[in-house]
Amino acid sequence: MKATLFIPCFIDQFYPQVGVGVVKILRKLGHAVDFPDQQTCCGQPAFNSGLWDQARSVAEHALDVFRQAEVIVTPSGSCGAMMKIHYPELFQNTPRYQEACELSSKIYEFSQFLVNRLGVTDFGATFKGKVTFHDGCHGLRGLGVKNEPRVLLQHVRGLELLELKPAETCCGFGGTFAVKYPQISSAMGDSKCSAVLETGADYVVSNDSSCLMHIQGMLTLQKKPIRSLHLAEVLAHSL
Amino acid sequence: MTTAARQFKGEATRYTGDLTHRHWIQKALSGYEVKRDENKGRFQDWESARQAAAQIKYEVINHLDQYLAQFVKNIEARGAVVFWASDAQEARDYIVEVARKNQVRSIVKSKSMTTEEIHLNPALQSAGFEVVETDLGEFIVQLRDEAPYHLVFPAMHLTRDQISEIFQQKLGAAPVKDPEQLTMIARGVMRQKFCQADMGISGVNFGVADTGMISITENEGNARLSTSLPRVHVAVMGLEKIMRSMDDLALFLPMLATAGAGQLISGYNTLYAGPRAADECDGPQQFHIVLLDNGRTRLLADAEQRDALHCIRCGACLNVCPIFRNVGGHSYGTTYQGPIGSVITPHLRGLLEWKHLSFASSLCGACTQACPVKIDLHHHLLQNRRNATQAHPSWLERLMFGAFSIVMRRAALYRLAMFMGKLFQPLHPLVKGTAVDPVKAWTRTRETPPFAKTSFRSWWRDQQKGA
Numbered sequence: 137m138k139a140t141l142f143i144p145c146f147i148d149q150f151y152p153q154v155g156v157g158v159v160k161i162l163r164k165l166g167h168a169v170d171f172p173d174q175q176t177c178c179g180q181p182a183f184n185s186g187l188w189d190q191a192r193s194v195a196e197h198a199l200d201v202f203r204q205a206e207v208i209v210t211p212s213g214s215c216g217a218m219m220k221i222h223y224p225e226l227f228q229n230t231p232r233y234q235e236a237c238e239l240s241s242k243i244y245e246f247s248q249f250l251v252n253r254l255g256v257t258d259f260g261a262t263f264k265g266k267v268t269f270h271d272g273c274h275g276l277r278g279l280g281v282k283n284e285p286r287v288l289l290q291h292v293r294g295l296e297l298l299e300l301k302p303a304e305t306c307c308g309f310g311g312t313f314a315v316k317y318p319q320i321s322s323a324m325g326d327s328k329c330s331a332v333l334e335t336g337a338d339y340v341v342s343n344d345s346s347c348l349m350h351i352q353g354m355l356t357l358q359k360k361p362i363r364s365l366h367l368a369e370v371l372a373h374s375l
Numbered sequence: 376m377t378t379a380a381r382q383f384k385g386e387a388t389r390y391t392g393d394l395t396h397r398h399w400i401q402k403a404l405s406g407y408e409v410k411r412d413e414n415k416g417r418f419q420d421w422e423s424a425r426q427a428a429a430q431i432k433y434e435v436i437n438h439l440d441q442y443l444a445q446f447v448k449n450i451e452a453r454g455a456v457v458f459w460a461s462d463a464q465e466a467r468d469y470i471v472e473v474a475r476k477n478q479v480r481s482i483v484k485s486k487s488m489t490t491e492e493i494h495l496n497p498a499l500q501s502a503g504f505e506v507v508e509t510d511l512g513e514f515i516v517q518l519r520d521e522a523p524y525h526l527v528f529p530a531m532h533l534t535r536d537q538i539s540e541i542f543q544q545k546l547g548a549a550p551v552k553d554p555e556q557l558t559m560i561a562r563g564v565m566r567q568k569f570c571q572a573d574m575g576i577s578g579v580n581f582g583v584a585d586t587g588m589i590s591i592t593e594n595e596g597n598a599r600l601s602t603s604l605p606r607v608h609v610a611v612m613g614l615e616k617i618m619r620s621m622d623d624l625a626l627f628l629p630m631l632a633t634a635g636a637g638q639l640i641s642g643y644n645t646l647y648a649g650p651r652a653a654d655e656c657d658g659p660q661q662f663h664i665v666l667l668d669n670g671r672t673r674l675l676a677d678a679e680q681r682d683a684l685h686c687i688r689c690g691a692c693l694n695v696c697p698i699f700r701n702v703g704g705h706s707y708g709t710t711y712q713g714p715i716g717s718v719i720t721p722h723l724r725g726l727l728e729w730k731h732l733s734f735a736s737s738l739c740g741a742c743t744q745a746c747p748v749k750i751d752l753h754h755h756l757l758q759n760r761r762n763a764t765q766a767h768p769s770w771l772e773r774l775m776f777g778a779f780s781i782v783m784r785r786a787a788l789y790r791l792a793m794f795m796g797k798l799f800q801p802l803h804p805l806v807k808g809t810a811v812d813p814v815k816a817w818t819r820t821r822e823t824p825p826f827a828k829t830s831f832r833s834w835w836r837d838q839q840k841g842a
Contacts, residue, residue: 143831145783149793150824152831159835171835176789182776184738184757186764190780197784277740306697310737315816317384317735322820323391323701324737327401353821 138168139249140205142198144215144345145177151345154211157372158246162209164375165256175201180218183226184311192226195219199235207253208239211246211368213275213344214311219243221278245275247284247343247367258291262374266296268337269367270328270351272344273306285343285367292370298335305331309350325354332362343367379708380731386706387735396532397701403531404694410637411691417639418629428630429749432685435617439675439684442584442617443666449587453649455662463493466665470495470576470609471502473663477607479504479573483565485591485598486510487578488526488688489611489667492710492723495576506576507568509597514561518545524704526711527635527690532703565597575601575659579612580687581627582664585620587648589664592631594642602647608659610647614666615675615684627687634747635689670723680755683719685748692742692752698735707732714742718755721763730763790832797826 139162143155162169179194198219202208210216220243227236250256267289275281289297308314308324315321328351332340340355342348345366352364376384390396415421435442447457460466474482482504484490496517499506508517512529516522518541523529530538535552542548548560577598581590589610591598602608618624624644632638651658674684693699693713704712709720709729717732733756742752764772782788803823806812814823829837 145789145793148831149796149826152827152829152834155831156834171832173832173836174786176783176786177779179780179783182779184760185772185776186757186760186762187772187776188761190776193780194783273737273739273741277744304741306737306739306741308697308737310739313734313737314821315814317387318816318819319388319391320698320701320735321737323397324697325820327697349824350821353817353823356822357820 137254138170138206139209140170140172140202140207142175142178142202142208142210142215142219142243143171144210144212146349147211147345150349151366154345154366154368157366157368157375158209158211160372160375161250161259161368164259165250165254167254170205172201172205178215178218179226180215180222181311183218183222184313188226192230195223195226195236196232198223199232199239202239202242203235205242207244207249208242209244209246209249211343211366212346213245213272213279213281214346216243216245217274217278245279245281245284245343247288248279248281251284251287257287259371260293260374261291261371262293263370264294265338266298266336267339267341267370268298268300268332268335269303270300270307270332270340270342270344270347271304272342272347275343276304281343285341288367288371289341295370298337300331300335302331307347307351309347311346314350321350322354325350329354329358329360333360338362339370340364341367341370377728377731379728382708383706383731383735386708387702390703390706391701396703399534400532400703401700403528404700407637407694411633411694414633414637414639418633424626424630425747425749428626428747429682429685431619431623431626432748433682435619436615436675436681436684439614439617442619443614446582446584446587446617447666449584450582450589450649450664451587453587454652455587455649455664457664457666459666459668460493461668463667463669466493466611466667466669467495467498469665470611470663471498471504473607473609473661474499474502474504474574477573477661479607481505481507481568481572482574482576483507483509483568483572483601483605484513484575485577485593485601486513486529487576487611488523488710489578489613490576491523492613492669493611493667495611504574507565507572509565509568509595509601510593511558511561511595511597514565515541518542522705522710524712525690525693526688526713526716527693532705569600569604572601572605574607574609575603575605576609576611577602579610579616579664580631581618581624582612582616583618583621583624583646586646588646590618590624590628590644590646592628592641592644594636594638596643599643599645602645603658606659607661607663608647608650609663609665611665611667614668614671615686630747631687631689634691634745674719674722677722679758680718680722682748682750683715683722683752683755685750686715686719687748688715689747691745691747692750695741695745697737697739697741702735714752714756715750718750718752718759721759726759726763727767730759733757733759733763793826793830800826 183191
């Protein structure tokens with residue numbers, strides 16, 4: 137199968153190793169990988185700010201870029217949910233509605249693609265350390281990603297998975313919310329960081345780099361030794 | 376920024392910084408979560424129950440005209456007087472008039488957010504009537520001259536010490552801290568009021584159309600006393616509170632209790648079917664129902680967000696909302712707090728004045744997941760944002776996102792923008808944390824990630840060349 141990658145803009149620029157990890161894993165599993173280099177952003181910042189016209193024009197670019205794709209794999213639950221759930225809504229009553237629905241049907245969040253589409257839970261990955269997993273809300277409640285990343289992590293040799301308590305509470309990032317209401321966002325982040333520290337893990341892992349940007353940003357400023365890693369980085373560690 | 380928005384931002388910041396408050400609220404609600412999950416397990420299947428409840432509400436709300444007419448016809452036949460109030464003013468005026476005509480002096484009230492919505496107490500008090508809240512939580516916040524903190528738990532923000540303090544101050548009570556003793560103090564005051572009152576005011580949890588009855592749910596028994604001892608009973612009901620039949624209550628009564636308070640069923644669920652009948656020896660002589668619109672038909676006309684009228688005011692969305700759990704109930708400045716309040720207040724009280732609440736959300740969706748009648752809450756926050764931005768665009772945001780969309784439609788411009796970002800990032804420490812820091816809202820509490828030396832797309836291009 138040829139998997140076409142959508143690497144969200146902030147992963148492209150800040151966390152390229154996440155994309156590299158995805159490529160390595162998919163290739164190891166024997167799949168061809170494609171990356172249309174005209175891709176940019178899914179348009180979510182404009183959409184969440186209420187500027188749907190501007191979001192739609194960015195989304196139209198994505199429709200053009202991914203027209204030929206067979207399946208689209210993205211290592212972000214949030215951007216994935218934008219394309220899968222909100223694109224059809226964004227294009228309702230427009231000539232490109234059908235295309236938006238087609239694109240939506242091709243979108244897979246990375247861990248869902250591995251577990252549900254490819255049926256892979258173990259490909260011999262190794263990673264030494266104690267890990268706790270943070271569910272990004274859009275992946276969790278938007279796309280229904282819950283067990284897939286856990287199953288994958290449980291099959292990594294040397295890795296000890298520690299559950300966060302509570303696991304399903306938002307970290308407080310929320311895109312533009314983080315800068316519109318920084319106090320509330322940071323208070324939520326504080327609760328999340330405390331929960332992460334309480335697990336005693338060495339790493340906080342997520343399938344959403346945007347949450348991790350927020351969590352790591354707080355942990356770094358508070359000089360906490362715990363590190364954040366994307367799921368793909370953990371799985372690709374030994375490849 | 377509107378006055379309401381400024382007030383919200385100020386209060387939200389103040390409460391969020393108050394760690395004692397935050398811990399108190401989170402502790403209070405963690406007990407709720409355990410009980411709720413325990414009782415959800417007693418449903419054969421909670422998700423199917425939600426689906427069934429949503430379908431019932433969908434049917435009722437989409438045929439509201441028919442069910443309302445049926446409800447009114449049936450309850451009028453039993454002697455109730457129904458008043459259709461198009462707004463808060465009409466509702467208040469009617470109730471004050473009923474009190475005047477009946478030479479009422481003192482009024483007891485059971486818990487009702489709808490009467491909070493129409494600001495009934497101040498209207499009655501300024502017309503010269505004594506009004507006493509008889510729900511324990513409402514009684515406490517009334518003594519403190521505060522609005523309810525939470526639409527189900529009005530005094531959840533208060534500690535026993537604070538309650539004891541206000542009882543000592545306002546009631547001359549002894550300095551006791553034991554919850555039971557505190558309750559007894561309130562009961563002592565209330566029992567007198569129940570006996571003296573000429574008029575009782577209540578809300579309505581459900582109006583049953585096919586039998587013409589109202590259903591009131593409570594845990595203290597005070598609503599029964601408020602509605603049966605005084606001569607006159609006035610029930611204020613939002614016009615979306617209709618159920619088709621008693622069968623619907625079989626689902627909704629336990630659901631309301633579980634979602635709202637983590638109970639299997641509430642302490643008292645009572646059906647009221649009109650004033651005292653000829654062959655009855657007790658009950659009120661007059662029974663008035665004020666059917667309140669107050670913006671609800673505006674919401675009904677909005678096909679996208681009509682399902683917000685499914686709301687049974689259980690408060691489940693507040694309980695799970697990380698925003699509510701940080702900013703608390705008083706920051707909102709609305710009758711209805713939390714996600715449901717952020718969704719409906721712009722419809723009830725004006726979009727532009729109340730749009731800020733829809734932006735004060737991380738869109739995590741915990742509310743939507745918790746809602747027993749499946750209101751698409753976080754999605755409606757997005758729609759409110761869109762509607763507000765369309766109605767009143769901010770030129771700065773238009774400019775920013777206009778540029779964003781121009782850049783993001785062209786990969787070459789995207790690469791250029793990222794190149795510029797990378798170029799200027801080393802200069803960021805010079806302004807970091809100062810007034811001219813372009814990302815100071817972020818950097819005050821969070822480190823910024825550095826641009827990678829090689830972006831993913833550069834890596835991809837290089838390894839494609841190498842291949």
